Amino acid sequence: MDPLEDLFTFLRFPSISADSQFRNEVEACAEWLCHRLTQAGLEAHRLVTPGFPVVVARNQHRPDRKTVLIYGHYDVQPVDPLALWDSLPFEPVVKGNKIYARGATDNKGQILAHILGVEQALREKGDLPVNVVFVIEGEEEVGSGHLGQVLTDHRQALGADIVAVSDTGMVAPGIPTFTYGLRGIFCLELRLQGPAVDLHSGIFGGSVANPATVLSRMLSALHDAHGRVAVPGFYDDVKPLEDWERTLWAQLPLTDELWLRTTGAKQLSGEEGFSTLERVWARPTAEINGLASGYQGEGSKTIVPSRAVAKLSFRLVPNQDPEKIRRQVTDFLRRLCPESVSMDTLSQHEGKPYLVRPDSSYGRAAQRALERTFQKPVAFIREGGSIPITQTFKDVLGTDTLLLGLALPDCKAHSPNENFLLENFYAGIRLNQNLLEELAHVT
């Protein structure tokens, strides 16, 4: 069977974990995945959680071999704004050398390459060089709220010598990339309530606090004039960049010009004193992910809105602690909020930042697998995204994680027209096989 056909099937499930109206589709995706893993020659089942199931699969384990846990996720981000997609997000299409669909890169394409690599090896050689455990969850895009408990409950069965994750990026097509650090995250919804209902802005305007105005003032205080987050204590635990990191990163083929083209921004901007890569890989941020207040329809509606809401997320770097930052941010917002409106915060998902030594024996094995697959020297990077579960693997299983991602800078993960380079899909299948062989020989 053409590997692409499997990818098409996987991508057609609208497995959006953030939106409860897609609950059935997320479940159906888990069911298909479990079936597909069984078909690949693995023993597969779903572990029920209060949220979406974790799909687990393993080959026949032998005690004299290394055990590799391969982690991925079958859930995807929401798709709006739908109008900006050139083709429907859940009707994958191949155009040029790419496949376009929500989840193509993040993470369905990458995790499926691992599955197909294992299937192929099993078919061709009858066995794998290592014990493999797939752990594929359905809540990564909403913070992996139940995976920690699953790992804790099944610590014995899911124990491994090393974890491998393909959910990170390559610096450019054809350049194998080893990611040794990730940012953490903490999300918060800020809700302000002014008058009991939307008021006529003529009859009442000027006499009561406008919650949208208050929200703007509060949010404007999040950053100082130098692009730094102005929450007191926010930078206290930030680990400074090492000189070797700044040097290596400055040599990467990720130029500001490419970054500008990829983002489509008018110009790059951010915290003073840092390069673009330093800003996104090693510096924390405060971002507004969404704003909502009052009338948003066509034309005008002259009201003082009753409510104003902001969705906020904070990207964290080693050694910031999400719990500590949450307290700092909440205190900061509470101090900023005037008496004239009511404030409420809804804490959303969070995850710790991650940093590993790139020169461990497993790290070196992974780097050899990358070089064999792409026939090029490996680039060493950190990443700006968050895979909070890497820290959970460390905390619960005591296991380090290898980040061997295949996402390209213009893959548009989380954006309209998400895509995956077809050659990376096939490279992922080879990488899986090279990786398992190299890890088998680690002493």
Add this chain to the structure above:
Amino acid sequence: MDPLEDLFTFLRFPSISADSQFRNEVEACAEWLCHRLTQAGLEAHRLVTPGFPVVVARNQHRPDRKTVLIYGHYDVQPVDPLALWDSLPFEPVVKGNKIYARGATDNKGQILAHILGVEQALREKGDLPVNVVFVIEGEEEVGSGHLGQVLTDHRQALGADIVAVSDTGMVAPGIPTFTYGLRGIFCLELRLQGPAVDLHSGIFGGSVANPATVLSRMLSALHDAHGRVAVPGFYDDVKPLEDWERTLWAQLPLTDELWLRTTGAKQLSGEEGFSTLERVWARPTAEINGLASGYQGEGSKTIVPSRAVAKLSFRLVPNQDPEKIRRQVTDFLRRLCPESVSMDTLSQHEGKPYLVRPDSSYGRAAQRALERTFQKPVAFIREGGSIPITQTFKDVLGTDTLLLGLALPDCKAHSPNENFLLENFYAGIRLNQNLLEELAHVT
């Protein structure tokens, strides 16, 4: 026929002029109104405009009588948030001594009372004491964009000695109220564009300007720490309050406690140095009517949004000029907008503020009609709302406007659960008759 049945029929039309999907319903409302005016014994027709028609109706005019133009509007505000209505906005219901529906007070209830007053007088006496011209438009809630041209084109046919408008308020039930001033308005949509599409806030966050953050910073600059609008030159033309106004208003039964209860706000706030009534009747404002950016659905979506939009409106007072303020505001916003995002403004409706001398002969006649109708001394107020067309009547027809409104402070115009006191509906019918009799005797 029960006057209430006519009101029910009128209110059932969802004649929302701001939303193009209700186009047919607005037109149908105009058609019904025209038919109803004919039924009342008037010669009625619709004047076509590039927007919605203006319904015009007149009795048999005689050159030896005063001519009174009665203005109103058959369009209504949008209804969202629909979830906050206790009953459906276009299925009017009577509960207690009030009728609930969108448009009940603003303006269908009030203009229908004038029509029914004229119909009753014609039926009982066979004629009216004055020449009457009804001018009832369908674009008041979107800025009366075409009425000025209609007045200009039909200056001869629509010429009048005085204009009467019932689209303002009473300070309390049973207290006849003469409004001698109105605020003007100018509306603007501010649109910022950052990256070309919504970006993954992990991969890109920290390296490009977030348009929602930029918007917050720009909007936070709209006011200074004293609650004053910070746009340079904004107050240059503001006519200061007279001592007699401050004295009279301080004696009105519109207490801050009542204001708090009516708005449901936690506390009152606004420009320092002014009372609540002074703030809403005689001081200009800058209000955010709506905010929209990024993800607004359930849960979180960790993006740097591509766009951020704010709907703004500025209430203006004598002698501020909307055109001048528009230039000042647009320049101000443009200076605030950093190079890193693109800014665009969409100008929406505007209207001049209005102020008349309360002691003119027509004003005194109107005050006598109010006293006869309610058997109480008249309260003299200004209002915070905008009826830009009052200034147009002055500019095009050279005619002053009498503002004789029946809206109560808790009528919830522009808000969910808009309502109209039934006794004010019947009082409006009597007021129309008293008013036409008093105006007939002005020399």
